[in-house]
Amino acid sequence: MTTRFFGAPIKRNEDKKLLTGQALFIDDVELPGMLHVAFLRSQVAHARIQHIDVSRALKRPGVVAVFTADDLGAYWKPGPLLVPPPPISGIVFNQRTQVPLAKDKVRHVGEPLAIVVAESRYIAEDALDDIEVDLEILRAVVDLEHGLGTSSVHVHDDLGSNISAHVRQIKGDYRCAVAKADLVLKRRFHYEHGISSPIETRGVVAQWNARGSQMTVWDTTQAPVFIRNGLAAMLGLSERQVRVIAPFVGGGFGPKIMMFYPEEVALPWISMRLNRPLKWIEDRLEHFFATTHERGQIHDAEIAVDSQGRILGIKDVFLHDTGAYNPYGLTVPINSQCTLLGPYVVPAYDSTFTAVFTNLPIVTPYRGAGRQHGVFVIERLLDLAAGELNIDPAEIRRRNLIPPDAFPYSNEIIYQDFQPLEYDSGNYEPVLDKALETVGYNHFIKHEQPKLRAQGRCVGMGVACYVEGTGIGPYEGAKVQVQANGKVSVATGIGTQGQGHFTSFAQIAADQLGVDVTEVDVVTGDTDQFYWGAGTFASRGAVVAGNAVNEAARVVRQKALKLASDAFECSEDDLVIADGKVSIVGIPQKFIRLGELAQRANPMRGAVKPGTEPGLEATQYFGPPSGATANGVHAVILEIDPLTFELKILKYVVVHDCGTVINPMILAGQIHGGVAQGIGNAFYEKLSFDDQGQLLNASLADYLLPTALEVPRMELAHITTPSPLNPLGIKGAGEAGAIPVGPLFAQAIENALNVGRKKVELLEIPLSPSRLFELTRMADQP
């Protein structure tokens, strides 16, 4: 196989549609006779439902139907558990999944109480005001520690506590580590992630075709095949009767894979009952409550090190806010627990977490998926130890890196994919070196910073390391098919939300089949085009589906060579595939176009040999044995205004190793976007809840997504350590940019502010100018 396209910065196939307004997004689906749906949502976080009266709404002209939980009858069921708890001994997991409509009790603001179906969205929203709801308001569980106290009310009455899960994982003997340690440091860390807030909110369109007994659902999901299978089961249909299409999706970042959202459950069922197509598009206010979050953890963590700063052991006990329900199992806190270990040799690790039910929206993975929380803890612990031992922050990291000859490196505990946490490959020190070199670490520390400090400027340096488990199983598949017109079609079951799959998968197929990338038409996210698959999550699309595309295209290539060798009566070794045709080596005028071979493979007359499949196509699957571990280092130089605490980034560097790279342009874009979200998380975005579980800043005017003025220019560099776990050597990259920004900011801001001040420890994320003002003022007080 030649690699003309693999590894090259090929411009994207999908751009033209998107740039000209021709791409189909969910709200662009227009169907004859379509009705519009609005959801009445709870305005309080915790209450008993006494009565819901929809009679006035039903009388409003244009309203077609109104449904409450009771109207759903036997269809009303708690949702499935998307990810069961991993096989860890002693694990406690109390499954309480979300419901289509609240019955008896509401458990978070935004939980749906009733559904209005009307001739227009305007009328449907008018009718929401007609519904009368009588609630007995209860105290809300908002604070994690209070939630575990004996006097707390319970989110799920039957449970008798607010414990969602309890997990302990151990490696080595932490008590021995402490006994040998020269220094043991203990701190409490608060880390909150936020909302992914894609610019396109969620939406569902459902169309029941009674004549064909066929359900078609357009859904902004990252996992159309799971949705198809689940809906078929719920609706009493065969999978073949349900087609789920994830059209162009305007960003996902994790929360678009929660399943099932109440809207995904409700619309198809109502469409069957009314025999009309229905559309629901989430508005931005709804998005703040109705789409899942990723929020906070509180870690009580300690590190034991020797006098040289080498880690002997880490102990961590943390609380995890899981929200009102736990349909995504333990993925987020398990990721926190595992990713805390980072790129370091940690001989002893004792980690326990308790996941707590709260009266807040559901927590599921958002880009990073809990990895941020763990990385914050280890990176901050190392900074604190470096400070105590008077070791340079970059140096203490270097001393603890896993050496290159230690791979595959086992961390012994169990990861989110149920496999033991084992790093497949890596070469960490060159990544750190490259980052320090690119950011100008030594020069800044020795020369620039003293000079700028002398001028009264608060400038600081930060450097943070991380690993990222990516590309987990179970599997993905791809069907590669040469069309009669010579174009190549690639279909796969994953969804796509801007990751460039239409191009990166085309590059892989184009190299195998000797066609141009623009001749490859990639279809993702339509269950009628490709039947099997899992979805886009855990930085796995390129790794798992990419390798499936490669395998399928390779088989098609073999078929094309075989057909051509029969036609030319020559050996396959004498043939070459290039420029959309198969020709004889050295005789370029002797060729057959791929399209013609495809036609010949589907003859109208005559016998075909036994065992022959028609068409020039192949379907292949790829399932990695376990996830591939990517790694990276971010470094920053930033400046803080000592009066306003406004932050300015002077230099931002990312050095990253995600194995072999399919398309460096697309990879850079993934990293830029991840860093931007990381910056938002570190310094601008905070979900502010009051003690009643009300979100006080549910608008984009108050919840601050970074703009072009906050996100700096980034310098990127790559080190390549291929993964041995897949033939292409790929590791995932989707989440890398977002993961280490919190500890990086905390370290650099401390470094910038500590001059001439009382020592300020930044042990929480998100920070903000006002929070820095509070923390430094507290430190200044006697």
Added chain:
Amino acid sequence: MQPDHHDIELKVNGTTHRRGVESRMLLSDFLRHELLLAGTHVGCEHGVCGACTILVNGAPVRSCLMLAAQANGQQLSTVEGLANDTGELHPVQQAMHDHHGLQCGYCTPGILMTMTAFLKENPAPSEEEVREALSGNLCRCTGYQNIVDAMMAAAQAMRAAAS
């Protein structure tokens, strides 16, 4: 309440449309669901994200903060009108493609409309000016860097074409 109706006539991308609309119909909904010009995207419905930006008489406007009735008699431009009749991309579109300035593409139409108007006003902007002009459009995918690069390149291409 009997919703009051307005008969309106407006030009979008050079084509005249006449329709009756309710007073409360948002211009964004009118463009998307009445005229089926769905390239204009709605991200927040409160004027913050900028995805729904169109041009009204050449000036960028958030179509979610304007009523269809207010567009009566106005000349509107949307993303569907940016490429020329032969399908050749506008230099700003082309630069976005060349510099990987879009990922999911949802915010892109609003950015294209904002920035075509900006570059008309300021054909030789600094990077800082581009960032300032872009700061009213939220993008959650790209981190803006490639959009900024695209706009600097588009400005240069348009200056070269004009001279």
